Amino acid sequence: MRRLFSFFAILALFANCKNKPSDETKSSEKTNTAKESKSPKETVQAYLSATNHFDFETAKKFLITNKENQMILETLKKMEKSIPDKEKTRFIDKEKKASYFEKEITDSTAQIIVTPDMDAVIPIEFNLKKVNNDWLIESVISH
DSSP, X not given: OHHHHHHHHHHHHOOOBOSOOOHHHHHHHHHHHHHSOOOHHXXXXXXXXXXXXXXXXXXXXXXXXXXXXXXXXXXXXXXXXXXXXXXXXXXXXXXXXXXXXXXXXXXXXXXXXXXXXXXXXXXXXXXXXXXXXXXEXXXXXXX
């Protein structure tokens, strides 16, 4: 449970997402994001971008369905409901930066370490698994 709260605190502070796209490009990006086959790093980036835009349906597409991942999404949804709309807009519009390190990649598994580019550096480990030629996040561990 401690790791879960740490993860959400870090997730709220960073992710590698760009400034809010225009309404025209938003719908096509969402469609392409879910359809394209991505590298492990791109999968993690897309997942973090989706969660930071409070797009949990898209984020869910990058996760292996298990109890831990379902709990993460449910907690993020609850957190989103508690944030005032003005703060959400400011959060979405703010560019967040992070460093991505591809620690280990095999034919069927991968480990990506994400470190925020900010004062409080707490790395997050994403363990991925290849399922039907797509990389999906199996677990998230905050260190």
